Amino acid sequence: MKSTWWRGRQALLALAVVLLAVLATLGFVLSGPGETGQAAPPAAASQAETPSAEPGEPSAPADGGAAVEGMPKADPLSIDVPKIEAKSSLVPLGLNADNTVEVPPVTQPMQAGWYENGPTPGEVGPSVILGHVDGNKQKGIFFRLKELAPGDKVSIARKDGTTAEFAVTKVERVAKDKFPTDAVYGDTTAPELRLITCGGVFDKASHNYLDNIIVFARLIAR
Template structure:
């Protein structure tokens, strides 16, 4: 009976001792360099907070860095069969952007106070949808879609190749000036013409068609 009684009490006692040892070990492990009895906060390493850098390479650098300044000579938009030389356009007396002569609707122009096509920033090219009772250079501009290409030949002998990213139709009284002319971190292009309903009273279209494009890697 004695031995049986001892065995019956020994198992719980051993279990208590084992539990005490385990608890003591956990306290030591969790305390670490922090306050006694508290888990140490996780250490933030440089790797865990450093931003992920984009992969480097010639193609990435060509787009991010852009091309050298060079005046554009001509534009070619194969999908809509639009080809034209480019004339420089400045500002009118009321600070609105000049447009090519309406008597020459097939003539496109580039805004000289912005970056040249291929430079970092938004280059802007304008053309008529029609004029002088004829179709204009950008008559079919609204047909462009993401992925379509635009080529700009430049005076230095190079060509800036762009891919369309989006096409928008916006009311002229809500023209997105910042989106069109605001700074960008990469070389981009804007093609602008008139569109929408033609107002006979004012002899003007009520909307603008705006094509946004980005420079393709060389």
């Protein structure tokens, strides 16, 4: 079944504007100018996701493995990214009273959260998880997110007792004013995952990082 959380292009663009404003708050001073290292380059064409399957059909993995069907809706409980030693429970993130997207509290920079108005991890469609790069003068849960590369694994434990296993397909560092809305939130016919944090150069004037690190992943096991 095609994802139903995205209700039209206008709603998507409106959400993107809100998200851009909120993502600017994800970067806080850790020390000095903050994290300035380069993220992994976008995956080459051979590493990109294969064309989407027909609605309701399992996706065809880029590595030639067995196709994996979407999972039933079930709230996520925790995330584990072994390569960067990132483990956290997941809190639901919705919209604030002013229609800005909620983020995990900066006083708890090791806390990650999932956007509850989107698909749950493992469902068909793009599920989104947000985390701080740093905050409260401490490293954040996604401090090392930029180190991920195609093939790295991400596990999401779900409330129904199942675990959704994802493999990274690409990692991008993009300027916040050029956030790739369609690529992140565009409707898909396969179960996918997005991990988002701040990155790039820390702007002392605005007290924000100038870029976002975005990890794209697909479901490989359930």
